[in-house]
Structure formats: C-alpha cells, structure tokens
Amino acid sequence: MAVKFEQVAAVLGKLAEEVANKKEWLVELDSAIGDGDLGLTMDRGFSALANAASEYSEDDIGKFFMTGGLTFNKVAPSTMGTLVSTGIMRMGKEWKGKTELTPEDVVAGLKAAANGIMERGKGQLGDKTALDALIPAVEALEESLKSEEMREALKKAHQTAVEGFEKTKEMQSKLGRASWFQEGSIGKPDPGAGLMTVIFSVLAKDDLL
C-alpha cells in the first residue's frame, strides 16, 4: 500500500472537519489548565492546512508539508501552533521528494514530527504534553506494522493515543503555561494530548488510508 498526495489531501480535509467538530472540547480542556485558545488556534491551523492541500497542484508530498508548516504557523502562532507547525515541517523534511508514502514512510514521518516537537518544546515523556499521547501512538504503530496491515495498525495507534491522553490526567505539568498550576494540574488531562487523539482518530478511519 502506498499513499499518494490525493489521499493525503483527503486525510487533511477530514482532519480539519474533525478538529472543527472537537473545537469546543479542546477549548474546555485548555481552559482548565491553559488560556483556552487551543481549540480556536487548532481549528484555524488545520483548516488553513486543508485549504492549502486542496489548492496544491503538485504531487511532491514532502514539499507540501514543508510549506504547510509555515501556512499553519501563520494563522496559529501560539505555542501549540508552533509545535504542530514544527511537526508538519519535519514530516516534510522526512518525505522530501516523495510522491508516495509506504507504511514505513508514514512511521518515519510521524517519528520525525514527534522528535521535532520534543526538540522545539524541550519536552520529555511524562511532562504532561502532547508527547505523552503522540510518542506511544507512533511506537504502537511501528510495532503493529510488523505483523498487521496499515488499517489495523492505525487503529492500535489511535487506541494507544487515547490511553496516553487518559494517563496525562495523573501527571503534573512541567512545561508551558499549565506548569504554573503545578499540583493543580493533576486530575486534568493535557489538551495537547487531546489534540493527538483527534489526529489519530482521523488516521484510523476506515475509508481514508
């Protein structure tokens, strides 16, 4: 199975829809421990990215994601917006010159995104950030692909992201604005990790990849 830009654009379209659907939920999560703008900025960012994808006339997937990072950041310059933009750009670097993606490429792109987010945000696993859902999900995807088809592997990755998100409830924020809440952040899940569950829920949809 190889993914072409057409399918990537379809995924990004669905992702923009799903983030819009979950906007209020993300705002609620973020209002509990942040400044509450996560839902709004992510809605703006993913919708701009989907628009750019629908207007993209080439087939170089890497090139699209490289410029897509900047497109996203322009409308979402918040901290999370910058981290997501970095992830998008790193996927672009990883997929440079590629017109189709194998399952291994997808894993490599997601890993590059996770590493970029870790580097830029200076975060680690356990800091109660998006990484606590993203990293285990990517690891689950890579592991499942050894014995299963892409479809099943993406479902496992989604499930793992949700579990990672749930686990952030018990963690104490060590980074960003949420860290100002210190112990007060315990009991509330991380909104960035919540966003990752939305992304993986779209990747795991039956009719997309």
Next chain:
Amino acid sequence: MKKFVNDPKNFTREYVEGVAAAHPDQLRLLDDALSLVRADSPKDGKVAIITGGGSGHLPTFLGYVGYGLCDGVAIGDVFQSPGADQIVAAAEATQSGAGVLFLFGHYSGDVMNFDMAAEILEMSDIESKTVLVTDDVASAPRDNWQKRRGVAGLFFAYKLAGAKAEAMGSLEEVARVAEKTVAATRSMGVALSPCIIPEVGKPTFEIGENEMEIGMGIHGERGIRRGELKPADEVTAELMDAIINDFPLDSGAEVAVLVNGLGSTPLEELYIVYRKIDQLLGDKGIKVYRNYVGEFATSMEMGGFSITLLKLDDELKELLDAPAQSPFFIQPGPGGIAGGR
C-alpha cells in the same frame, strides 16, 4: 481601565502603523507581516540583526531598529511572541547574503518561534545564528545564568552587536560580540505598581500601597521578595549589591550604567536613583564610562525601575561609542553631532 485605545484587539497594529507613519524615512512596515525593517535595508554585505518579542515594552523592541542597531523586528501582541512567519519576513527583507543574527530576550515562546524561523530560513540557504539576552539577575541563580530572562540589558546587546554589524563584521564576529555583551551584562528591577494589558483590561497583579517587589520581571513575573517600600537610596543599594556581587566587579573596573524606567516612573526619580549609583560605584573605585537614564524597556504603565551594568573592555568601549540612530534612540559618534551621522 482608562486608556487611549480604540478596539483593544487592534492595539498592536494601530500603534505600529502610527510608528511607521511617523518615521517613513527610517522604517518600513512590511506588507503581509507585522514586522518593521530599516528603510535603507537590505544593505549590501551587512549582517542583518533581527529582533522581536511582544508589545508593551517600547522602546523595546522596535525602537532599536536603526543605524548601528538592529535591521528588523517582528512584533507580537502585548506580551505575546511574534509568529515565525513575521520573523522570516523581517529576515528576508533585510538580509543580503551575509547572514542573519537573531538577537532577542530569553522567553520560551520567542525562542520557539525564532528557532522555527531559523529552520525555515535554512531551507532557503539563509544562514542564521541566535544569541539570547539573559541579563535579569533575579530570574535564576548565577550558575544557571543562561536560563535568565532578558530585560533592559537587551539595549546593550543591540547597541554593541549593531555597531559591529555596521562596521561590516562577519556573522561570526557579530554573534561573538553579542554573546560577549550578554555575558558582561547584569540587570535587576523593582516594581511599585502593575500594568494593564489592553485586551485584558485589568491590572496584571496586585501590590499594596506601601509595598515594592524586588526582582519582578517586565511581564510581572514574580521577583525575589516583596516588602515595605524603602527610600530610593536603600532600594538602589539593594539592587546594586545583587548586581555587583553577581559579576563580581572589582575596584578599577569600567562599566556602562543603564537606569531604566518601567513605564510610569518620572525621570526625576530615575535621576535620584542614578545619583546613588554614581556614589556607590565611586566608593568602590568602579569607573562609569557611559551612562544612560530614561525609558529603554518598559512594561506598559508599570511603576518601577531597573538598573543594568555592562562591564567594559577596550573592544566593548569602542563599540559602545559608535554612533547609532533610530526613531527612539540617537547617539552621536565620538566627534559629537557634527562628527556623528
């Protein structure tokens, strides 16, 4: 809230448009990004120094775009980082192939956006280096000084790196001067009253009528201690002790002194502070090579001041003496106005 604003949402764009309208001979507002660049940029073969940060600190940051200073600035909303796209736009409009130095205060949002801008520039083969200003003694202990916040000491970094770039120093040299300046700069502030962010509409913190907070940051970050307001000489001595011990500075050292008002402190009071600084340094045998008293890095209408000392050597003295001119800061060259620019 009592302020001269229109819709608070437009605060940043409107004041930037005002600055651009007032100084078209010196500054150019970019079309599609809220960034200002020198009107005479790009300058062939010159390293472009790009700074940026949130609004609310005038003359920092945009006030230091000019001759012998920075080349461009990316402007964020009040106390918010600018976006990476604004930084990239400022860099692209001013660079001429000699490289770009990102020079700004150490705040996580700004670091992220400048890092991202560097990554984007790298894709178009534009070389950049980053130097963070970390001068606020109150924000982290000495052995962790690179984690400190950037405050009024930004001015010295702009002035000296700017002079080096104007003298056509290479990117390596300009970055080295910026790093050397930051390592030789220490600041500490004290706050008496909060400021009001237009979009928020209420004071950023509460403080008692007879209280002061030593070491407070320029966004109202918690300082070292809060206590009863003392006479100016005592407050000045407390800040100076902290700064001098942090270096440390010995008899015979030469320094530049910056006394900075945080927004609503009268110049008279700043000069009462300078008077004491001059006495204290004189007693210790430390020579004041140059001094600057006024508003350099404010926090909207916050009451209070900060003191910055820059320890000088011959190289830094020469760069400090070089002429500079922006809409917010003018320093004639060694020959005075006629010998300057």
